[in-house]
Amino acid sequence: MRAIPPLLLFCLFLLLLPSIQMKKPGKGRGLKGARHKLTRDRARGPRRHSRSGPSGLVSPNCLESPESGHVFVDCQERRLSFIPTANTWSNKPKHLLLARNxxxxxxxxxxxxxxxxxxxxxxxNQISLVEDGAFQGLTKLTTLLLQHNRLQTLSEEVLIPMPNLGYLRLYDNPWNCLCPxxxxxxxxxxxxxxxxxxxxxxAKPxxxxxxxxxxxxPELLCKEPDLANNQQSNETGYTGALEPSSIRSKxxxxxxxxxxxxxxIRMDCSNRGFTEVPSGIPDNVVHIDLSHNSISHLKARDFHAAKSLRTLNLSNNNMEHLDKGSLTGLLHLQELDLSNNNLTFVQHGVLEDLYFLLHLKLExxxxxxxxxxxxxVYWLSxxxxxxxxxLVCYSPLEYAGESVEEYVKAYNRECPKQQSRPDQDQTDPKLWNTLMEAQAELEEEELEPSALRVPQKYQIIRLS
Structure with missing residues (x-):
């Protein structure tokens, strides 16, 4: 048998090497394994990441809904720490709600x-930094809400990409009023x-x-602290390093x-420790929640500016009294919640402006x-x-738990009758007119001075 030349053996080894490698553990299983890997990768989708967070991650329960032809994406209170990418949504949103994350x-x-x-x-949110290009591309944005965050500084360049911005909220941030x-x-x-x-x-300095x-x-912001402090003192009369005392107001x-x-437009004023209705309620607010405060007295004109209000929640306060006129102007109110307070009655006239009320909670x-x-009960009728x-009786004890409406019906059926008196002179209709006429003449004589009294020139004729 002829021996195989070494060169030929080497060539055969090179030809068989790829198939040997494909069968090694961890390297797949030939063509079948490669196809399986490709199918798996397609199912998973591309793995892309942005600086704001993973693009493929979407908070569960984010709600997409049309409202008046506009697409709303509601991701409020979803514990999000990143901004979902725009291709997450089936339609391009007009309004993006990311509050309370x-x-x-x-x-x-x-x-x-x-x-x-x-x-x-x-x-x-907990926003403490906004980079200059964060809002790049938002050329149609008109409303930006950044209140109740942790911003201390913000550059003008942040606002440049939003030429149509007309409404910006920045309050309740700890602004550091210095040069930046x-x-x-x-x-x-x-x-x-x-x-x-x-x-x-x-918030400082x-x-x-x-x-x-x-x-x-603005000239004070980039000056040395001592110079700025002195100039501010000269302009305002503030001379010490103590914090300026705030004037107690509503x-x-x-x-x-x-x-x-x-x-x-909705305002959440619940659990804020209010002892009275706050001022400055805008006239375009539709819903306001003032529940779980300590408001004991509703005063006249408390809601005089809230002309668009549809729902008003005053439950779980210490409400004891509603002044006449306290709900004046709420012509479009549809729901009023007065439950879980200390109300014993509602005085006449309080509800007169509530023409379109549909729901009244009184438990x-x-x-x-x-x-x-x-x-x-009369107003409700x-x-x-x-x-x-x-609307259930709390007291007196004999009516506790009874419907107020049923109580009023029973009250009217059992109206107490006037008791007759034994004095016949006061109950005899034949004598009653005579007694009244005599008493009237006597009162007239007592009121008129004696020098002006003249004999009566008229005669009383009783028609039977």
Missing amino acids: RIKVLHDGAFLGYENLDSLDLQQ IDSLVRTLQVPSNRNLGNHARC IWLKNMKLKHVD PDATTVCFTYHYPQ GNLWVCDYSIQYM LHPGVSPSG
């Missing part, structure tokens, strides 16, 4: 692909920007604390409450079933479209 930084290009956005709600914020302050103070940055205030950014002198709803603009109050409760709940 855990977003800390807005990186450059965070909203690329969201070029159709009209409003962006980022309030009540100079350009922002100058932008906010341009007269045409009257709705940008209203109510935002300095001490000589500018609580001053609105709209009112800060709380302002715009800065203290959480305001949500889409799909309808959990101390309703006293006596004559004073009848106004409520004139407004059959109203659906009341919880």
Whole structure:
């Protein structure tokens, strides 16, 4: 047998080497393994990451819904720490709601692909940094909400990509009013920007604390601390290093409450420790929640500016009294919640402006079933479209748990009759007119001076 030359053996080895490698553990299983890997990768989709967070991750339960022809994406309170990419949604959103999440930084290009956005709600996050190109591409944006975050500084360049921005909220951030914020302050103070940055205030330095950014002198921001402090002292009379004492006044709803603009303007003022209705409720607010506070007395004109209000929640306060006129002007109110308070009755006239009320919640109050409760039942009888709940007698004990409406019906059926008196002279109809005439003549003589009295020139004729 002829021996195989070494060169030929080497060539055969090279030809067989690829098939040997494909069968090694961990390297797949030939063509079949390669196809399986390709199918698996296609099912998983591309693995792309952005600086704002993983693009493929979407918070569960984010809601896409059309409203008046606009697409709303509601990702509020979903524990998000990143901005979902625009291709996440089936339609390009017009309004993006990201309030009450855990977003800390807005990186450059965070909203690329969201070029159709009209409003962006980022309030009540933990945002402490906004990079200059974060809002790049948002040329149609008109409303940006950044209140209730942790921003200390912000550059004017952040706002440049949004030429149509007309409404910007920045309050309740710890603004550090020093040189880095100079350009922002100058932008906010341009007269045409009257709705940008209203109510935002300095948190430091001490000589500018609580001053609105709209009112800060931009020349002070980049000066040396001693020089700026001296100039501020000369202008305002502030001479010490102590914090300026705040004047006690009625709380302002715009800065203290959480305001949500889409799909309808809503204010959440619950659990804020209010002892009275706050001032400054805007006239375009549709829903307001003042529950779980300590408001004991509703005063006249408390809601005189809230002309668009549809729902008002005053439950779980210490409400004891509603002044006449306290609900004046709420002509479009549809739902009023007065449950779980200390109300015993509602005085006459309180409900007169509530022409379109549909739901009235009254449970959990101390309703006293006596004559004073009848106004409520009478008003409800004139407004059959109203659906009341919880109007149940609390006292007196014999009526506790009984429906107030049933109590009033029974009260009217059993109206006490007038008792007759034994004195026949007062009950005899034949003598009653004579006695009254005599008493009238006697009273007239007593009131008229004796010098002016003249004999009677007329005669009383009784017609039978």
